[in-house]
Amino acid sequence: MFQIKFKDGMGRVGKLETKHGTITTPALMPVIHPRKQTIDVKELGAEIVITNAYLIYKDEDIKKKAIEEGVHNLINFPGPVMTDSGSFQLSVYGDVEIGNKEVIEFQELIKSDIGTSLDIPTAPYVSKEKAEEDLKITLERAKEAKKFRDDNGFELLLNSVVQGSTFPDLRSYCASELAYLGSDLYPIGAVVPLMEMYHYDQIVDIVMSSVSHLPDSKPRHLMGAGHPMLFALAVAMGCDLFDSAAYVLYAEDDRFLSPRGTYKLENLLEMPCSCEICSNYTIDDLKSMEKSERSQLIAKHNLYVSLAEIKLIRQAIYEGSFLELVEERCRVHPNLLNAYRRFSHYNDEIELYDPRSKKSAFFYTGSESINRPEIKRHLNKLRTFKKKKNLVLLPSFKKPYSKNVPNNLGDFYIYGEENKINLKNTDFMVVDIPFCLIPLDLDEIYPLSQNEYPKTKDLAAVNEIEKILSEFIPQYKQILIHNKLAKEYNLNLYRIYPDSNLIKYEKNDVNKIIAIADYQFGFGAGEALFNGKIKIEKSKKTGKIRHIYCDGELIANMRASDSFFILSKEGAKRLHTSFKSPCLRVIVNSDSEPFAREGKSVFSKFIVDCDENIRSNDEVLIVNENDQLLAYGKALLCYSEMMDFKVGQAIKTRKGFK
Numbered sequence: 087m088f089q090i091k092f093k094d095g096m097g098r099v100g101k102l103e104t105k106h107g108t109i110t111t112p113a114l115m116p117v118i119h120p121r122k123q124t125i126d127v128k129e130l131g132a133e134i135v136i137t138n139a140y141l142i143y144k145d146e147d148i149k150k151k152a153i154e155e156g157v158h159n160l161i162n163f164p165g166p167v168m169t170d171s172g173s174f175q176l177s178v179y180g181d182v183e184i185g186n187k188e189v190i191e192f193q194e195l196i197k198s199d200i201g202t203s204l205d206i207p208t209a210p211y212v213s214k215e216k217a218e219e220d221l222k223i224t225l226e227r228a229k230e231a232k233k234f235r236d237d238n239g240f241e242l243l244l245n246s247v248v249q250g251s252t253f254p255d256l257r258s259y260c261a262s263e264l265a266y267l268g269s270d271l272y273p274i275g276a277v278v279p280l281m282e283m284y285h286y287d288q289i290v291d292i293v294m295s296s297v298s299h300l301p302d303s304k305p306r307h308l309m310g311a312g313h314p315m316l317f318a319l320a321v322a323m324g325c326d327l328f329d330s331a332a333y334v335l336y337a338e339d340d341r342f343l344s345p346r347g348t349y350k351l352e353n354l355l356e357m358p359c360s361c362e363i364c365s366n367y368t369i370d371d372l373k374s375m376e377k378s379e380r381s382q383l384i385a386k387h388n389l390y391v392s393l394a395e396i397k398l399i400r401q402a403i404y405e406g407s408f409l410e411l412v413e414e415r416c417r418v419h420p421n422l423l424n425a426y427r428r429f430s431h432y433n434d435e436i437e438l439y440d441p442r443s444k445k446s447a448f449f450y451t452g453s454e455s456i457n458r459p460e461i462k463r464h465l466n467k468l469r470t471f472k473k474k475k476n477l478v479l480l481p482s483f484k485k486p487y488s489k490n491v492p493n494n495l496g497d498f499y500i501y502g503e504e505n506k507i508n509l510k511n512t513d514f515m516v517v518d519i520p521f522c523l524i525p526l527d528l529d530e531i532y533p534l535s536q537n538e539y540p541k542t543k544d545l546a547a548v549n550e551i552e553k554i555l556s557e558f559i560p561q562y563k564q565i566l567i568h569n570k571l572a573k574e575y576n577l578n579l580y581r582i583y584p585d586s587n588l589i590k591y592e593k594n595d596v597n598k599i600i601a602i603a604d605y606q607f608g609f610g611a612g613e614a615l616f617n618g619k620i621k622i623e624k625s626k627k628t629g630k631i632r633h634i635y636c637d638g639e640l641i642a643n644m645r646a647s648d649s650f651f652i653l654s655k656e657g658a659k660r661l662h663t664s665f666k667s668p669c670l671r672v673i674v675n676s677d678s679e680p681f682a683r684e685g686k687s688v689f690s691k692f693i694v695d696c697d698e699n700i701r702s703n704d705e706v707l708i709v710n711e712n713d714q715l716l717a718y719g720k721a722l723l724c725y726s727e728m729m730d731f732k733v734g735q736a737i738k739t740r741k742g743f744k
């Protein structure tokens with residue numbers, strides 16, 4: 087019912103299937119008032135809407151119509167309709183005149199596509215006792231609703247709302263319990279008051295502690311988050327659905343929504359965008375109108391920009407520039423920036439989902455970028471690398487660095503006991519923002535080469551580099567540091583090196599392919615793959631390495647866009663022989679074996695186990711439960727997604743072994 091199509095960070099573009107059609111996520115569900123609705127949201131591009139089952143239930147006239155003709159006819163929307171249960175009314179008025187089972191039954195009766203049990207939206211900052219008490223009821227009702235739905239064979243897809251107030255541990259506990267229950271969708275509730283207070287950092291803690299315990303294979307809905315300035319950050323935390331009552335509520339107050347914030351009509355000199363409304367009306371036109379007519383027009387603008395922001399987010403995920411969009415959006419309010427900084431505390435989690443390679447370069451957009459998961463990932467990888475005895479640190483020059491190392495490097499300083507160093511036993515690394523340390527043999531792989539940062543260095547980046555240098559330097563016997571770096575990075579414990587003119591980086595393609603293979607597949611992969619008489623074929627046009635043969639047999643191709651290897655059949659066999667299960671492997675059951683051998687894509691439901699280190703876009707080995715190599719291909723999902731999904735593709739198979 088839900089599949090992931092594209093990913094960036096923890097953001098995903100997916101397909102959600104309901105009995106009234108399939109929609110693309112992230113999606114915005116305009117809130118439809120069952121009686122007061124005047125705007126045709128479908129015309130503006132809404133693919134799915136949400137309305138309130140409790141409001142329909144309480145209103146005898148529309149209740150009758152909803153039961154007889156269905157909720158889709160009632161609100162005149164043919165696509166998927168989600169219904170809420172009245173919990174929000176419960177949180178505002180303290181009580182509702184409907185029971186939990188009753189509200190589920192009613193949502194089925196009016197043919198809602200996705201229904202909600204009667205959760206308790208606990209306010210933020212209550213006592214822990216209160217939050218626990220409420221949570222107990224929320225969980226009981228979610229379980230009751232699920233059982234009631236299943237026992238009666240209802241078609242209704244079921245929302246189970248994560249509650250737990252502002253206690254991350256309660257949110258995590260609630261999410262785990264609901265995950266175990268196996269509901270269809272997971273809203274995260276009771277964040278509206280935090281949004282109204284601009285406590286976005288609290289929202290980050292709540293969403294991250296919830297999402298990390300929810301299944302990857304189910305959509306998550308950040309309830310009540312209807313302001314487009316929040317969408318990007320919320321999607322970055324793994325949210326797939328939003329609802330907006332804001333488009334109407336803000337309009338009634340003469341306020342225009344925008345991803346940059348909110349504009350009050352009285353403060354506008356110019357119409358704020360180029361939507362149909364903003365193009366066809368002037369500020370004066372609006373001001374001279376009847377209030378109801380004006381509200382209607384502003385609501386249309388509000389919905390237009392909200393839906394446009396969702397499309398922009400989907401496009402950015404598709405092209406791999408989504409984290410840049412998030413960084414841009416989080417600069418519109420200091421509290422959002424604070425939230426984005428908070429978000430980077432969850433980097434270890436985010437890194438698990440972030441694809442290994444993307445279509446877009448990494449753009450450094452400000453000091454927060456130094457905490458991005460791609461950088462953490464690279465440095466973690468370097469930590470596992472076998473280090474040589476000595477280290478030469480070079481300043482940055484034009485990329486690709488390895489092709490542009492000057493012949494005469496200039497002066498160096500030395501740190502260590504002896505005055506001579508053996509360059510044969512030396513790692514050469516460039517020190518640069520944002521990836522800190524870039525081994526010259528690896529300088530062309532994504533994103534070590536595919537990145538841009540401003541020429542002026544900011545303090546956060548300089549501090550990070552100093553920290554990394556002080557971690558790595560003690561792991562070497564002798565360190566030669568270029569004089570430019572010694573000044574830039576506060577490295578003043580060093581003596582001048584007398585033989586600077588002897589320091590030369592000897593470019594060596596074999597060392598390079600071995601280093602890349604080790605980086606991509608794990609230490610030892612280079613030796614395992616390129617064993618025999620090596621022949622390296624390069625592109626005539628670009629001079630870049632393209633094909634690598636050993637003893638006349640193709641082992642791997644190097645992809646031009648990111649310099650990662652794509653295996654040949656022989657390459658896959660060699661890795662399979664030299665790395666023990668489950669390394670690099672996705673293990674599939676016997677149903678899948680013939681399809682994999684035919685070179686057909688592998689679907690998630692056939693996956694039995696997989697290497698925890700697999701990230702989206704990794705090259706992986708496909709094996710059966712006896713560890714026989716069936717095929718190899720490109721992972722579309724990461725480890726936890728592969729293990730969790732029961733529908734959709736997991737691996738794009740390159741070749742099978744018949």
Ligand code: GUN
Pocket residue numbers: 170171172173174202205206207208247274275276277278309310
């Ligand atoms: N709408 C906004 N917040 C909530 C919530 O916590 N629960 C439900 N059911 N609906 C909401």
Ligand code: ZN
Pocket residue numbers: 358359360361362363364365387390
């Ligand atoms: Zn507009």
